[in-house]
Amino acid sequence: MPLNNDVLSRLDRGLNPTFIFEENNLTALPYQIELLECVADTWLVLASRRAGKSTTVAALAAHTALSLPDQSILVCLPTEAQAEIIIRMAKNLIVGAGLGSECKPFRKLLIEGKNSSRIEGLSTHNPNNLRSRGATMLIFDESQNISDEAANVVLPMISNVDRPKLICIGTPGPKRWFYRLWKDESEEARRIKLPATKIPFINQKTLDRQKSIMTNNAFEAEFNVNWDSAEGSVFSTEILNQTFKSCGRLFADS
Numbered sequence: 001m002p003l004n005n006d007v008l009s010r011l012d013r014g015l016n017p018t019f020i021f022e023e024n025n026l027t028a029l030p031y032q033i034e035l036l037e038c039v040a041d042t043w044l045v046l047a048s049r050r051a052g053k054s055t056t057v058a059a060l061a062a063h064t065a066l067s068l069p070d071q072s073i074l075v076c077l078p079t080e081a082q083a084e085i086i087i088r089m090a091k092n093l094i095v096g097a098g099l100g101s102e103c104k105p106f107r108k109l110l111i112e113g114k115n116s117s118r119i120e121g122l123s124t125h126n127p128n129n130l131r132s133r134g135a136t137m138l139i140f141d142e143s144q145n146i147s148d149e150a151a152n153v154v155l156p157m158i159s160n161v162d163r164p165k166l167i168c169i170g171t172p173g174p175k176r177w178f179y180r181l182w183k184d185e186s187e188e189a190r191r192i193k194l195p196a197t198k199i200p201f202i203n204q205k206t207l208d209r210q211k212s213i214m215t216n217n218a219f220e221a222e223f224n225v226n227w228d229s230a231e232g233s234v235f236s237t238e239i240l241n242q243t244f245k246s247c248g249r250l251f252a253d254s
Helices: 005-013 030-037 053-067 080-096 146-159 179-185 206-211 218-224 237-252
Strands: 042-047 074-079 110-111 118-123 137-140 165-170 189-193
Touching: 030 042, 030 053, 030 074, 030 189, 042 053, 042 179, 053 080, 053 118, 053 137, 053 179, 074 189, 080 110, 080 118, 080 146, 137 146, 146 179, 165 179, 206 218, 218 237
Parallel strands: 042 165, 042 189, 074 118, 074 137, 137 165
Antiparallel strands: 110 118
């Protein structure tokens, strides 16, 4: 069935990286726009809590799948609950942009476009259960909470294609593969560092309150993105899992 003019117009506008935000009444931050344009092959983003990291990951996956055919986008998070939330957020962004008709029926951890692109969510909680697959774009969210063992399994999944993309987003935590990658100056990558003071919707009152209830090291790591202060994961995998399960209703299907 040929596409109607409205869908064609939306797909054409979808080449604009801010399209997915505009159609959902969201304002993209400069780092989100830069990431959506995705000029570099490797991106390392070290960002404060509440910097919109999950929205960025969902928008990047949705934008890439809508604008390019035959893409295999793999989104990796520490738990299945987190992966499910990201896929649901991507679905809601696609539907909000009026392009839900360009996708096959949505599944819990999988979005498939009619252009043969797909977005798949993957939990890295148990590295022994990770199945090998190919990816033209590999996205790690909450990278600091993904183990070396899981990274060793997932990183080789980047397909042998021209210029595959690797995007790692996180906050200072355990000094594992993400820390080493960030510190390795020989690694050619676009590095973006975003402390809370550079996020316009995080106000000083919020920061003052967080500072009053957190240890100094935890605050420096979580909001000032100071890796020297990170002594380990501030939030355990178990806490994250329970948190995302309880927050899932915020993104429930209507």
